[in-house]
Amino acid sequence: MRKVLRIGTAVIAWLIVTVCYWSLAYLGTSFIHKKWDLHISDFSRGLITLFAMIFLFILTSWIFSRFVSPRRMDFFTMMIDAMRRISKGDYDVKLANQFKHKKNHPFGKIVESINEMAVELNQIEQMRQEFISNVSHEIQSPLASISGFATVLKQSDLTLKEREHYLGIIETESRRLANLSDNLLKLTSIESQHHPFEPVAYRLDKQIREIILSCEPQWVAKSLELDISLDEVEIIADEELMSQVWINLINNSIKFTPSGSSLKIVLYQRAQEAVVTIADTGMGIAEEDQAHIFERFYKVDKSRNRMLGGSGLGLSITKKIIDMHDGSIQVQSKLNEGTIFTVTLLI
Numbered sequence: 556m557r558k559v560l561r562i563g564t565a566v567i568a569w570l571i572v573t574v575c576y577w578s579l580a581y582l583g584t585s586f587i588h589k590k591w592d593l594h595i596s597d598f599s600r601g602l603i604t605l606f607a608m609i610f611l612f613i614l615t616s617w618i619f620s621r622f623v624s625p626r627r628m629d630f631f632t633m634m635i636d637a638m639r640r641i642s643k644g645d646y647d648v649k650l651a652n653q654f655k656h657k658k659n660h661p662f663g664k665i666v667e668s669i670n671e672m673a674v675e676l677n678q679i680e681q682m683r684q685e686f687i688s689n690v691s692h693e694i695q696s697p698l699a700s701i702s703g704f705a706t707v708l709k710q711s712d713l714t715l716k717e718r719e720h721y722l723g724i725i726e727t728e729s730r731r732l733a734n735l736s737d738n739l740l741k742l743t744s745i746e747s748q749h750h751p752f753e754p755v756a757y758r759l760d761k762q763i764r765e766i767i768l769s770c771e772p773q774w775v776a777k778s779l780e781l782d783i784s785l786d787e788v789e790i791i792a793d794e795e796l797m798s799q800v801w802i803n804l805i806n807n808s809i810k811f812t813p814s815g816s817s818l819k820i821v822l823y824q825r826a827q828e829a830v831v832t833i834a835d836t837g838m839g840i841a842e843e844d845q846a847h848i849f850e851r852f853y854k855v856d857k858s859r860n861r862m863l864g865g866s867g868l869g870l871s872i873t874k875k876i877i878d879m880h881d882g883s884i885q886v887q888s889k890l891n892e893g894t895i896f897t898v899t900l901l902i
Contacts, residue, residue, distance in 0.1 A: 646677035697728035811837035840888040
């Protein structure tokens with residue numbers, strides 16, 4: 556079917572070119588006949604028009620061959636080869652720009668565009684491979700734990716306490732897998748540009764207060780002292796998505812704050828912006844890590860994150876949602892002193 560379409564397209568193109576050349580030749584011979592008032596038969600006139608058409612075709616082909624030098628033909632061949640390599644997944648393409656010394660040369664811009672496209676596609680491919688590797692690693696660990704402790708449970712000489720302990724580990728690892736799957740689906744949906752986005756006007760202070768109350772079992776269990784100051788602020792945003800932001804940030808602060816410490820949450824209005832700060836007195840984040848904490852699967856302390864059940868996706872989801880609202884999120888932190896997250900949203 557494709558072959559038939561290609562043949563049909565070629566025939567149509569040939570007919571169009573033939574009609575164009577014939578029309579030009581006919582107009583030219585008609586002008587000459589009228590100019591010199593020639594009286595010739597229709598057959599002779601048709602024959603002259605045919606020869607004129609052939610002459611025009613040969614002339615334009617010669618002009619084109621003179622314009623497109625062998626060097627430029629080599630350039631076109633090089634470009635076609637580069638595009639073919641890129642289409643097959645080879646992004647290590649680096650074309651030599653022989654026109655870089657000629658300012659604003661169109662061929663030079665084409666070479667630059669192809670090189671930039673190859674670099675960007677290569678970066679996307681590396682991110683894809685890294686993403687697959689990270690997902691595989693995150694899934695492999697809990698699966699290995701579940702499999703290992705399920706095998707241990709087959710032993711008949713285990714006490715009831717030991718069995719409950721191993722079952723608890725299997726339950727925790729299963730929950731980790733479920734959370735990872737849920738976060739991956741959320742992140743994929745948000746990045747797909749097709750996630751429902753329904754901004755409405757609502758009270759931000761009420762939303763944050765409700766989420767703090769929903770997290771009460773966690774901060775009560777760690778005997779955290781909460782300092783809450785929420786001004787009455789109304790914003791226009793997707794309430795469900797923003798709820799995920801506060802859940803992620805507040806849960807993180809509770810997780811990484813030692814028992815008996817404090818947690819401060821403040822909301823206030825500044826000009827046409829709503830500003831939320833969530834400050835903890837936890838382990839803190841090293842300066843070199845702060846630039847990467849919003850990257851997918853990035854973990855400041857892998858061992859502690861694993862112990863606390865983190866997947867390294869929460870802050871990435873948070874950043875994506877805030878970006879969707881044209882807001883910003885910043886982090887200030889010092890090791891062993893604590894961390895402050897500041898979220899700014901337009902009102």
